[in-house]
Amino acid sequence: MAPASVVISPSGTSAVRVASALSDREAGWRLVHHLARFVDAARVPGVVCVIPTYDAALIEVDPAEVSLERLGDYLAQVVEGLDHDRPLTLTPRTFDVPVLYDLDGELDLRTVAEAQGLSVQEIVRLHSDPTYVVRCLGAPGGSPMLDGPPFPHPVPRLASPRAHVPQGVVSVAGRQATITPAAAPGGWPLIGRTPLVVLDLAAEPFVPYEPGDLVRFRPIDRDEYESLLGTRMVAR
Amino acid sequence: MTAGALAAGVLTIVEAGSTQITDLGRTRGPRYGVPVNGALDQRSARVANILVGNPDGAPLLEITALDLEFVADVDILIAVAGADGHLTVDGVGRPSNEPVSVCAGETVALRQLQGGLRAYLAVRGSFEVPLLLGSCAPDSVLGFGGRLVAGSEIALRSATAPIFNDHFTAELYSLDVPRVASGFIVDVTDGPDIEDFADTVARLFEQPYLVTPTSNHIGLRMTGPLPQRRTTGEVLSRGVPVGAVEVPPGDELLVLHRGRGVTAGYPVLAVVTSGSLDVLAQVRPGQRLRFRPVTAAEAAARARAELVELDTLRRRVRSVFAALDALSTPPTGRTLP
Numbered sequence: 136m137a138p139a140s141v142v143i144s145p146s147g148t149s150a151v152r153v154a155s156a157l158s159d160r161e162a163g164w165r166l167v168h169h170l171a172r173f174v175d176a177a178r179v180p181g182v183v184c185v186i187p188t189y190d191a192a193l194i195e196v197d198p199a200e201v202s203l204e205r206l207g208d209y210l211a212q213v214v215e216g217l218d219h220d221r222p223l224t225l226t227p228r229t230f231d232v233p234v235l236y237d238l239d240g241e242l243d244l245r246t247v248a249e250a251q252g253l254s255v256q257e258i259v260r261l262h263s264d265p266t267y268v269v270r271c272l273g274a275p276g277g278s279p280m281l282d283g284p285p286f287p288h289p290v291p292r293l294a295s296p297r298a299h300v301p302q303g304v305v306s307v308a309g310r311q312a313t314i315t316p317a318a319a320p321g322g323w324p325l326i327g328r329t330p331l332v333v334l335d336l337a338a339e340p341f342v343p344y345e346p347g348d349l350v351r352f353r354p355i356d357r358d359e360y361e362s363l364l365g366t367r368m369v370a371r
Numbered sequence: 372m373t374a375g376a377l378a379a380g381v382l383t384i385v386e387a388g389s390t391q392i393t394d395l396g397r398t399r400g401p402r403y404g405v406p407v408n409g410a411l412d413q414r415s416a417r418v419a420n421i422l423v424g425n426p427d428g429a430p431l432l433e434i435t436a437l438d439l440e441f442v443a444d445v446d447i448l449i450a451v452a453g454a455d456g457h458l459t460v461d462g463v464g465r466p467s468n469e470p471v472s473v474c475a476g477e478t479v480a481l482r483q484l485q486g487g488l489r490a491y492l493a494v495r496g497s498f499e500v501p502l503l504l505g506s507c508a509p510d511s512v513l514g515f516g517g518r519l520v521a522g523s524e525i526a527l528r529s530a531t532a533p534i535f536n537d538h539f540t541a542e543l544y545s546l547d548v549p550r551v552a553s554g555f556i557v558d559v560t561d562g563p564d565i566e567d568f569a570d571t572v573a574r575l576f577e578q579p580y581l582v583t584p585t586s587n588h589i590g591l592r593m594t595g596p597l598p599q600r601r602t603t604g605e606v607l608s609r610g611v612p613v614g615a616v617e618v619p620p621g622d623e624l625l626v627l628h629r630g631r632g633v634t635a636g637y638p639v640l641a642v643v644t645s646g647s648l649d650v651l652a653q654v655r656p657g658q659r660l661r662f663r664p665v666t667a668a669e670a671a672a673r674a675r676a677e678l679v680e681l682d683t684l685r686r687r688v689r690s691v692f693a694a695l696d697a698l699s700t701p702p703t704g705r706t707l708p
Contacts, residue, residue: 146563147642148670150612175402184401186610186633193610195401198645198671199678273608274632275512277404280608289605292636294620309605309636319512319632322619336503336513340403 140166141214143207149183149198153210154191157219164270166219167192168346173213181206187346188271188280189311224347227268228370230279232314234263234305234352235360236327243293243324247307251286261285262305262326263352267312269344276302276317276334277342279350283310296322303329305352314350316342330355330363343368378499378526380445385478387519388437392498395428397506401633407613408508408629411588411652412489413645414677415453418548419493421685422450422470423531424692429497430507432519434490436655440480445530447473448495452548454487454653468548470495470688472533487653496529511588511630534695548684555660557626558647559616560667564638568618571598575616575641579659580624586656588630592623593660598640608634614643616662626651644670646677 139156146152153170155163171187174194181201186193196206236259237244248258267281283290289309297320300306304315306323315321316333334341344350348370355363384390395416396409410416410433417427425431432439434456451458451467458465461477467490473479484490500507501516509516519525565572580595597618611617615627617637626643627635628651643651644665654660665673 144563145560145667146639147612147614148560148644148667148674149614150610150642152563152609154609171402183398184407186401188609188634189607191609193401193612195612198674202671203667271608271634272402272404273634274404274406280634292620296619309607311608311636317512317514334513336515339504341405341513342403 139211140219141211143210145203145207146193148203150193150195151203151206151210152191152193153214160190162219163190165221165223166214166217168223168271169217169219169221170210170214173217174210179206179209188273222347224345227348228344229266229349229351230344230368230370232305232329232331232350232352232368233355233359233363234327234329235357236354237325242304242326242328244326247290247324247326250291251288253287258286258326259354262307262312263354267350269346269348269350271346272340272342273313275315275319275321277340278313278315279342279344281312281350283307283312290324292322293324296320300325301328302334303331305329328360330360331366331368333368335367343370379496379529380443380447380475380527382441382443382447382494382498382525382527384439384441384519384521384523384525386438386440386480387521387523388439389435390432390437390439390519391509391517392430392500392519392525393433393508393516394430394506396508396629397504397510399504400506400510401610403504404633405504405510405513406589406630406633408510408588409506410491410508411629412453412491412649414649414681415489416491417681418452418468418684419450419491421681421688422452422468422548423448423493423495424688425493425495425497429493430500431491431493431497434481434484434492436484436488438480438482439492440478442476442478443473443494443527445475445527446532447527448531448534449473449479449492451481451490451492453490454484456484456490457482470534472531474533488655489652494527495531496527499526499528547687555650555654555658556647557650557660557662558644558665558670558673559614559641559662560644560665560670562616562639562641565640567600567602567638568598568640569601571601572640574598575662576664579661581659582654582656583623584656588628590625590627590631591651591654592625594623597622597624600638602638606636606638608636611635611637611639612642614645614648615639616641616643628652644673646670646673
């Protein structure tokens with residue numbers, strides 16, 4: 136029998152975590168998102184919400200309607216039938232995100248560079264070079280959760296989180312990167328700011344991208360930042 | 372907030388304290404990276420709505436710690452549940468955990484909340500309020516909804532003529548709302564990352580924890596013996612359940628509540644049961660609580676028992692309203708004969 140492609144474990148009395156056990160990270164990511172879409176579309180009784188991330192999906196349930204054990208069995212069966220090689224999106228959209236990098240030392244760019252043993256310019260280059268895949272929507276406010284830039288080391292989180300991180304900041308932590316659509320507390324080092332407005336409460340979802348879409352960062356100067364301030368984030 | 376012109380009536384806040392309009396939460400939110408939020412003491416919110424014959428998830432008032440006073444321009448039926456407080460209508464004391472009729476123009480006050488932090492006040496017919504993803508629950512991060520202020524006007528969906536009169540005594544309304552056990556005991560089941568904490572898990576159950584003032588709807592922070600993560604390595608952000616017990620950097624234990632960010636990179640040591648999340652909603656900063664380990668089966672049995680209690684209450688309320696013909700009360704004032 137082939138080894139199971141996921142590990143299913145209770146996460147409290149009202150949720151189940153389905154974590155990928157595949158060695159291929161890309162396949163694992165596709166698997167948990169295909170699972171989330173399947174469960175959403177199937178309107179499984181008792182399932183309240185699905186939160187797919189990089190390598191796992193948290194499935195929140197109403198325990199009065201479904202037992203976690205039965206749900207786990209069901210999910211294991213569903214996973215068997217999913218094709219984790221199938222792309223999430225056949226035609227991913229690309230979002231260009233202009234960034235005023237923190238060259239004036241207002242944020243954490245210098246600290247991040249020092250921890251990597253690189254110059255600030257090299258950090259900017261490494262961060263703005265790749266095309267990123269939106270892995271999932273996360274906190275706060277539907278942040279596009281990305282893989283980290285190809286830095287030599289994981290980025291340490293701040294020793295003490297900020298109580299207030301403004302919207303539009305561009306941050307990195309561990310082997311992850313993101314843009315913050317809404318002001319919130321946060322413990323990720325901040326390396327720049329985008330003038331774009333990400334959040335639109337009149338739309339559902341509130342953010343323009345979805346998992347599988349692409350993001351590119353482009354360094355801009357302060358003048359361009361000022362001129363673009365308040366522009367809505369849209370796909371190419 | 373301006374009450375709609377087509378509303379059945381308007382409820383005007385005189386003293387807001389720390390009150391907001393909420394419901395059982397934004398269940399479609401977490402899919403989009405938005406917390407569920409909603410009433411922190413879900414059970415008390417349900418009880419308040421049940422007592423006035425509303426659907427459990429109808430918008431209602433969540434009153435935190437401070438006094439509330441309001442007046443409505445039509446007759447309404449209200450019920451208060453949750454933390455004990457001193458409920459008055461035009462200065463006359465009225466019971467909590469029972470439906471209470473209020474005539475147009477009478478002043479309703481809820482003061483001196485004690486024994487808990489949050490009370491819930493439902494109005495029969497509920498409020499006409501803006502929704503985001505199907506819920507009116509405030510979201511402090513998205514900037515949706517928020518605290519009421521003196522002068523806030525809330526549109527009422529319906530008026531309810533007084534259903535109390537000289538022939539009926541309060542006993543008719545002794546609906547026997549099941550009480551929650553007192554004492555702050557918080558049940559937890561094993562978290563998905565419990566193995567990361569190895570033998571330090573037991574610390575969670577050794578001593579009481581002291582809840583600190585930085586606690587809020589996002590999470591409660593508390594001091595006490597801290598379990599320690601024994602593994603190292605990068606953790607990717609994952610969905611975290613409401614009730615997750617985490618040990619972030621620093622010297623405090625963090626227990627996430629309904630306003631929690633839906634993804635985080637901290638291992639989850641334990642998860643508070645849904646019933647005990649209601650207990651956490653009532654703990655004030657400066658108070659102490661104890662964690663108690665329970666099995667998933669025990670927690671499920673308790674959750675089922677609670678559902679049965681609420682079902683029983685719902686049926687009892689329905690039969691009282693049916694007996695009073697209250698369900699067909701016309702929207703203008705009328706006292707039952």
